[in-house]
Amino acid sequence: xxxxxxxxxxxxxxxxxxxxxxxxxxxxxxxxxxxxxxxxxxxxxxxxxxxxxxxxxxxxxxxxxxxxxxxxxxxxxxxxxxxxxxxxxxxxxxxxxxxxxxxxxxxxxxxxxxxxxxxxxxxxxxxxxxxxxxxxxxxx
Amino acid sequence: xxxxxxxxxxxxxxxxxxxxxxxxxxxxxxxxxxxxxxxxx
Numbered sequence: 793x794x795x796x797x798x799x800x801x802x803x804x805x806x807x808x809x810x811x812x813x814x815x816x817x818x819x820x821x822x823x824x825x826x827x828x829x830x831x832x833x834x835x836x837x838x839x840x841x842x843x844x845x846x847x848x849x850x851x852x853x854x855x856x857x858x859x860x861x862x863x864x865x866x867x868x869x870x871x872x873x874x875x876x877x878x879x880x881x882x883x884x885x886x887x888x889x890x891x892x893x894x895x896x897x898x899x900x901x902x903x904x905x906x907x908x909x910x911x912x913x914x915x916x917x918x919x920x921x922x923x924x925x926x927x928x929x930x931x932x
Numbered sequence: 933x934x935x936x937x938x939x940x941x942x943x944x945x946x947x948x949x950x951x952x953x954x955x956x957x958x959x960x961x962x963x964x965x966x967x968x969x970x971x972x973x
Contacts, residue, residue, distance in 0.1 A: 808963040813945060821948030835945035835953055842955065843968060845939045891963040894937035894956070 808889070809833065815840055846888055 803810055811833040814820055821834045837843060887900035941956030958964040 803965060806963075808965055809958070810965040810967060811958055812967050812969060814969055818946045818948055818950040825948075833958070835947055837945045842940065842943050842945055845936065845943055846966070846968060847936055886968050888937075888940075888966045888968070889963055890937045890940070890959045890966065892959055892961060894935060894941050894959075896935070896937050897963060 811835065813837060813842065815843060846886065 800810060809832065812824070812830065812835070814824065814834070814836045815838055816836055817838055818836055820836060824830065824834055887898075888896055889898040891897050941954075941959075943955050944952040945955060947953055958966070
């Protein structure tokens with residue numbers, strides 16, 4: 793967990809900020825903060841329209857299993873305590889890095905369900921995406 | 933042709949109070965890492 797905090801620091805030191813976007817009701821935000829200790833930006837999109845526009849269910853991101861990311865976000869804070877699932881349990885997820893000017897700098901996908909990116913690779917990828925040329929991450 | 937990020941910039945999400953936030957404001961001044969998740973438990 794200490795290492796993950798360091799990764800977040802890397803992202804912030806690179807001049808970026810991390811925002812969590814879920815799809816439960818607005819009330820989940822407080823629960824998420826309570827459970828994780830995460831004090832950064834947390835928002836929700838119950839309509840799923842943002843998820844759709846992010847193309848999280850299309851193309852190479854179709855098979856991404858966001859449960860790993862949920863675990864990662866929790867680990868950003870303080871632990872692995874289990875809680876009840878909130879939001880649409882069937883909704884796919886992912887990570888986008890968007891820069892001023894509406895430029896998608898980086899995105900994270902999983903090759904298949906269960907092929908979960910490690911926290912280290914997510915953080916390293918995000919950090920790399922902030923300091924390198926735009927690099928789409930296609931997967932077969 | 934509008935990009936995916938152009939579309940997202942005009943869309944809104946809700947904060948914990950139910951207030952709407954325009955997504956584009958999150959990366960207006962610096963890059964934003966958007967972590968889309970479904971599992972919070």
